[in-house]
Amino acid sequence: MAFQIPLIDRPISEIPLPPYFPLTHDELFKSDKPDWKLLTSHFASEGRILKQDTLHIISIATQLLKSEPTLIILQDPITVVGDIHGQYYDFLEILNLGGNPENTQYLFLGDYVDRGAFSIEVILLLYSLKINYPSLIFMLRGNHECRQMTSLFNFRSECLYKYDLDVYDAFMDSFDCLPMACVLNNNFLAVHGGLSPELHSLDDIKYMRRFFEPGREGLQCDLLWSDPVDSSDGRLSQVFKNNEVRGCSFFFGGEATRKFLKDNNLIAVIRAHEAQKDGFKMLYWNGPNFPSIITIFSAPNYCDCYKNKGAMIRFDDGVLNIEQYNHSKHPHVLPNFMDVFKWSVPFVIEKIVQMMCVILKKDQNSSKIIVDDSCIRRICELEQGVMSSELKGDTIEKIVFFLRKLRESKIKSVSEVTINEINLPKPRKSLTEAPVITDDNESFINAKINDWINEKRPSSL
Numbered sequence: 442m443a444f445q446i447p448l449i450d451r452p453i454s455e456i457p458l459p460p461y462f463p464l465t466h467d468e469l470f471k472s473d474k475p476d477w478k479l480l481t482s483h484f485a486s487e488g489r490i491l492k493q494d495t496l497h498i499i500s501i502a503t504q505l506l507k508s509e510p511t512l513i514i515l516q517d518p519i520t521v522v523g524d525i526h527g528q529y530y531d532f533l534e535i536l537n538l539g540g541n542p543e544n545t546q547y548l549f550l551g552d553y554v555d556r557g558a559f560s561i562e563v564i565l566l567l568y569s570l571k572i573n574y575p576s577l578i579f580m581l582r583g584n585h586e587c588r589q590m591t592s593l594f595n596f597r598s599e600c601l602y603k604y605d606l607d608v609y610d611a612f613m614d615s616f617d618c619l620p621m622a623c624v625l626n627n628n629f630l631a632v633h634g635g636l637s638p639e640l641h642s643l644d645d646i647k648y649m650r651r652f653f654e655p656g657r658e659g660l661q662c663d664l665l666w667s668d669p670v671d672s673s674d675g676r677l678s679q680v681f682k683n684n685e686v687r688g689c690s691f692f693f694g695g696e697a698t699r700k701f702l703k704d705n706n707l708i709a710v711i712r713a714h715e716a717q718k719d720g721f722k723m724l725y726w727n728g729p730n731f732p733s734i735i736t737i738f739s740a741p742n743y744c745d746c747y748k749n750k751g752a753m754i755r756f757d758d759g760v761l762n763i764e765q766y767n768h769s770k771h772p773h774v775l776p777n778f779m780d781v782f783k784w785s786v787p788f789v790i791e792k793i794v795q796m797m798c799v800i801l802k803k804d805q806n807s808s809k810i811i812v813d814d815s816c817i818r819r820i821c822e823l824e825q826g827v828m829s830s831e832l833k834g835d836t837i838e839k840i841v842f843f844l845r846k847l848r849e850s851k852i853k854s855v856s857e858v859t860i861n862e863i864n865l866p867k868p869r870k871s872l873t874e875a876p877v878i879t880d881d882n883e884s885f886i887n888a889k890i891n892d893w894i895n896e897k898r899p900s901s902l
Contacts, residue, residue, distance in 0.1 A: 457486060463491050464480075464483055464491070469490060474569075477566065481533065484529060484559075490565070492604050492605070495561075496607065498572065499565075502571050503614060505571055505575050506571070507652075509579075510647065511620055511648075512621065512624065512647040513581075513623040513624070514623070515546070515548060517546075518546060518755075520539035520540055520545060520755050521756065522737070523713035523740075525553050525557075525563055525739055526556040526585070526743065527553075527555060527559050527560035527563055528557040528741075529562040530769040531741055531766075534751075535739060538753070540755075542577065543574065543577075546578075547570075547577065548580075548581070548625070548631060550581050550631060551584070551714075552583035553586065556743070557740070557744075560599055561596075561604075567580060581621065581623060583633040584633060587613075588613050589654070589898075589899065594895075595778075599778065603778075617652050624643065624707075625711070629707065630643070630705075634664055634667045634668070635668060635710065636697055636698065636710065638680070639660040640701065645660060646660070657689050663691060665690075666689055666714075667691050668686070668692055668693075669694070669712075672694065675694040676695065677693070677694030677696065680697050687897060688897040688900070694726070695726035698727070698734060709731065709732055712734070715738065716749060716889065717736055718882065719749070719752065720737070720738055721736060721752040721765075737752055737753065739751045739752060739753055741768035741769075742768035747885055748888070750765045750767060751766050751768070
């Protein structure tokens with residue numbers, strides 16, 4: 442059955458209509474490689490591609506990633522990018538500022554998915570760039586590129602909403618193939634998280650096993666999860682201290698950092714993994730001349746509430762430059778990819794129940810209201826409909842409680858009905874309402890405090 446193209450009769454005509462059809466295979470693959478420029482604009486207008494083409498892109502990228510060493514060796518010029526976290530429209534700005542992918546070498550430090558609502562678009566465009574330019578685009582694994590974190594956060598839900606479980610499983614298998622670290626200019630170790638008590642030399646990374654779901658301890662876990670201690674002097678009571686913030690791995694300080702850099706003839710560690718107000722942070726634990734730890738975070742206004750800047754590193758001829766940028770506007774997505782009709786159901790039900798209250802209450806000019814069996818049956822049907830809904834929470838529970846009490850009162854007395862209103866659930870606050878924060882630093886700190894629990898690795902799913 443052929444689908445008809447919808448009428449171009451939008452009430453707000455200045456907002457462009459998203460593509461109604463996905464790109465065809467012939468449109469996307471004009472050669473044996475995906476047309477990444479077409480894909481870029483198609484995703485920017487909220488378009489989709491076919492499931493079989495999605496799986497095809499993942500399959501080709503997986504083979505390329507699998508063939509690369511666990512420890513990549515690269516030289517500048519190169520652009521280094523930190524966490525992106527599904528912020529597709531900010532990712533487009535990164536590619537605009539960082540250099541044309543056709544002739545610019547990129548190193549991405551992981552965390553491409555989760556938190557943002559456009560993770561599939563980010564990772565598919567990255568994989569398409571990797572397929573087109575395998576000697577220019579390099580990707581490391583982040584702590585969110587795993588089954589546990591994507592199930593806890595929203596990437597798995599996004600895959601099920603936009604495709605299905607087959608696509609999610611294909612992505613997870615591809616994440617198992619991502620390299621773990623990179624040596625830049627023979628001077629810098631680039632990694633998502635940080636150092637490990639099991640990391641003594643670069644050979645420890647070079648010969649480690651990587652093609653599996655990360656465990657809760659060991660070298661792979663630490664490379665993805667460890668953090669430098671938040672201290673200007675790097676002092677720590679132990680060389681490696683348990684990382685209670687993350688729920689796994691370690692904090693490392695100046696002593697561990699200086700020893701690792703000296704033993705491996707390196708200058709600094711470049712890592713991502715932590716949101717930064719300015720998009721980056723430098724720790725001078727090895728003298729004032731050059732930072733020993735550089736944290737780079739590339740997702741501006743993280744989670745739409747941090748009010749932070751994004752940043753990237755540009756290496757050219759041995760010179761390190763950091764470029765900052767602000768967030769880009771993006772389409773609004775309801776929580777859990779809920780459509781507007783399902784989102785509005787609690788409010789509609791609430792108003793209906795309130796109307797029922799008014800109708801069934803005693804009228805000032807009437808002593809009785811007749812409620813027959815048909816009315817009771819309709820109330821029961823409404824109650825069952827609410828209980829069978831996918832919606833959950835206090836709102837539905839209160840409405841069901843009200844309906845049940847209403848039905849019970851009708852069964853006891855259908856001739857004389859007196860209904861006392863209970864406290865009905867209040868409408869949810871407008872999605873546009875937000876606390877007024879006059880200072881960006883205050884906004885960043887408050888967001889970080891409120892989001893603290895989400896930085897911890899869960900003990901289990």
